[in-house]
Amino acid sequence: MHIVDGALSNPVVIGGALAAAGGIAWGLKSLDLDRIPTAGVLSASFFVASLIHVPIGPSSVHLILNGLAGLMLGWAAFPALFVGLLLQAVFFGFGGLTVLGINTLNIALPAVLVGVLLRPLIGRGTPVHGAIWGGIGGASAIAATTVMVGGALALSGDQFLPAAKLVFVTHIPVMAIEAVLTGFAILLARKAKPELFFTRAPA
Numbered sequence: 001m002h003i004v005d006g007a008l009s010n011p012v013v014i015g016g017a018l019a020a021a022g023g024i025a026w027g028l029k030s031l032d033l034d035r036i037p038t039a040g041v042l043s044a045s046f047f048v049a050s051l052i053h054v055p056i057g058p059s060s061v062h063l064i065l066n067g068l069a070g071l072m073l074g075w076a077a078f079p080a081l082f083v084g085l086l087l088q089a090v091f092f093g094f095g096g097l098t099v100l101g102i103n104t105l106n107i108a109l110p111a112v113l114v115g116v117l118l119r120p121l122i123g124r125g126t127p128v129h130g131a132i133w134g135g136i137g138g139a140s141a142i143a144a145t146t147v148m149v150g151g152a153l154a155l156s157g158d159q160f161l162p163a164a165k166l167v168f169v170t171h172i173p174v175m176a177i178e179a180v181l182t183g184f185a186i187l188l189a190r191k192a193k194p195e196l197f198f199t200r201a202p203a
Helices: 010-030 033-049 066-092 100-122 127-155 158-170 172-192
Strands: 054-056 059-061
Touching: 010 066, 010 100, 010 127, 033 066, 066 100, 066 127, 066 172, 100 127, 127 158, 127 172, 158 172
Parallel strands: none
Antiparallel strands: 054 059
């Protein structure tokens, strides 16, 4: 899911960087002290999960867990996921520094949207109902990320259209896995600390 340096046009890279900077700034503003440990854990989870790449055809796929980050953190998912992406780019060369902004935007914006739309539903009903909505959020975040990655590639030239389509198709199994993992994580969170979803949602 990481777009590499040199794959995108300059307008897409610059636009992605500016949008990501705005998201990170807003996320830091909304990140209160109580949620810093949660942000750290989710950033580390993203960092580790997305290091494991599974080759599929000419591409590879990996877990992201951005839906879980968005459900737990709201806008604070932007800085949390940015840190994970930065460390991966610096230490492992995944993606790259010039595309760090667009990669952050592609992964964090779907996380935030899932959090805004589905977090209120997770606090309703039983923990199992919350887990179902969590699973839907996990899969939806991956689907939206693949669409955004495909859009960034398509905007950079017609030669990237086959790659844009391949990104979505190869990540269908990942959507199913993320739905299960996110659903179980939300189920545990609802049982262990239900007040997380009955208090004010993250900004």
